[in-house]
Amino acid sequence: MLECYRVLDLSDDKGFFCGKLLGDLGADVIKIERPGGEPARNIGPFYHDIVDPEKSLYWFAFNASKRGITLDIEKAEGRDIFKRLAMTADVVIESFPPGYMENLGLGYTALSQVNPGIVMTSISGFGQEGPYRNYKAPDIVVRALGGMVHTVGDPDRPPLTTSYQHAYLIGAAHGVVGTMIALVHRGSTGRGQHVDAPTQQGLAFTGHMEAQLPWLLRQVIPERHGRKRFPLQLRDGSLYYQPVLWECKDGDIAFSIAGAAMTASYKGLRECITNDGIDTGALDKWDWTKDNDGDWTKEEVEGILSTLGEFFSRHTKAELMEISQEKGVHLAPCLSAEEALQFPQFIERGFWTEVEHPELGTTITYPGSYVKLTESDCGIRRRAPLIGEHNEEVYLNELGMSKDELLALKQNHVI
């Protein structure tokens, strides 16, 4: 669907996701690495735990659907070549510290002189402008300033960041949306533009309801409540944090007693609880065909929660999943990777994709399409490129360089 677009991807791990998502829709995404390979190839995990720039699973995951070339844009010759490439391209993605591209003479203004239609997307921690523009922005810091750390964790310990760092994927996903809007806009104006994707704002959006509304409406600062979140408002107006995650026999499930979900779940749930011989008294006081949120006292909510907790603790994730499907109960298990791979819905939809890695003599199972479309096969087009894998294809065949030129550039470490 996006076959007509060429994307030059200068980003590191902060921006990989952006180009990958465009490549999955057919765009010709060329990952440009510095000679010798992108440092983010050193991010683990690694294939069979072998630390090697050609075996990073992180690299594989987010650079699939791209071709790869090497180029040193810090050298004058490299910059000239980059501009020649930019003349053939529609999009440039970068995630350098703000100002870096300008200092090289490759900022948006300079590139748009070479190619007025170019869309440049900059993915960063805090944005291309403003007082934090030059702040160091490691994942944990951006996540903290984006408001996504303070309420995570238990009250007796420090707030938590994630054990799997992914803040920048959120910035990059907002960035790819901005990129696509800019391409549509170009359709009517004929001109490209600069897309600024600050990850802090992407995070602020992610937590917006919980982290922003309480202060803006009531000057309330939500704190950490462990596995309880999403407060119910009690009859006296106070807030009660309900469990989001519940322990069951072999793991965790997610379930909420609030609103429409409980209205829909009640009948089936009550039947199962009764079958287990658990007293349903705390539940039976309420008319669950309507939303009771707001009518409860603390004791009443706790009665309901302990009845449900008792029920969940007697069953496995698989049993509860079955109940969910058969009785229309709105709950779901926390899946492990192993369970996700076997989850029937994903298998039925052909979600998992086998991607060949001939150098490793194997195929690897990847998550497949992020949407299904009638006019395109969304999904991985090719495995992530090896270092400089498409240098000849791009420089000789597409940019029309001679073999001697290419050799000279290699000798000067430009490529």
Place this chain on the structure above:
Amino acid sequence: MGPKPFEGTKVIDLCWSGAGVFIINLLAHYGATVIRVESAIRPDPIRRVLTYTDYSGNDPHALELSPTFAFTHPAPKMGLDLNMKNPGAKEVFKKLVAWADVVGESFPTGVMERLGFGYEELKKIKPDIIMVRSCGYGHTGPMAQQAGFGMILSAVSMMYSLAGWPDRRPVPLSSFYSDQLSPLLSMLALVAALDYRRRTGKGQYIDQSQVESSLQYLAPVLLDYTVNKRELALTGNKCDYAAPHGVYPCQGDDRWVAIAVCTDEEWDSFCRVLGNPAWTQDPRFLTMASRIEHSEDLDGYVEAWTKNYKAEQVMTMMQDAGVGAGIVANSRDLAEDVQLNHYNYFREAKHPYLGKGNFYHPPSIKLSEVDADVGRPNLIGEHNKYICNEILGISDDEYNQLMRDGAFD
């Protein structure tokens, strides 16, 4: 500034509750004409969320009193109130489809089909229509009809298993994490489909499983399993590439600073900020690998130092020295954050029932050539008459008849 990106694009928005609404908000922010079709009898459940207010569900106009709804619909749309079970309303909806370029909906599979408005039917009315559907598990497969919402979908998509201490069970990252992450990928697909339609004249059908979109963010975790058979281990605030790396207590009640020292150069700067105390020369802390190995002891020293300062002070001292540090922003800090405010992130709008509020935020991107339109949400059925008369060409007589027949609930 010339035309907005989606100027002239006509959209029917049937999305409700979480995730899906953000897809269509995006089009409204950037110039599309969006008609939000709702029902007062079967309202969007978010319109009933009155947390953090003194309102009650029995108040007159109760469905317009949810700040949560206003907050999650900060994009200008028009409101049309249709009782889709009414034959007259269905005729109005058909006219609307003939007018539209995009139909967006987020019901479980079967709802649109039962109304007689599946993709094939829509296509008969408007051959180049784009239908974008977002639901929990996708529109095919054994769970197609299973309702899903962010809280439980975040569990299935492994997003509730990403934070925690090694000695405790994982904790959720928010109450609806996937609701904000999955729609970005359907937004991309929808905008790409609009672009494709502009170039080729072809519409299409987009089926989003919110869980499948969410799992994209977890790709390295999944590959670690498919290749190495390893599940993600919870590590608290530690990581394998930096130390110190964590959240440290500061002066005040529940005040914290996040610090990550990622290179040897940053370590030198970090030590300078602390005044190069003797412990920084401890052989255990001389190399990054060794600092990571002894991060527990190292954290003890860092904590003993940060405790003497305000979080803001630590952030400024560290950042001035080129070390990554940031306050662990709570809800008040976010509202007062100078960087977010530089981008005018909290915009003010006036709502007929809620009054003035500064909780209307723009998309989390800034485009150099176009500003996002930000505003209050439509009221239910706010533009019934305008839409019928001016957009669909329904006469006053017909309109009154539809009203009498109960087409607008």
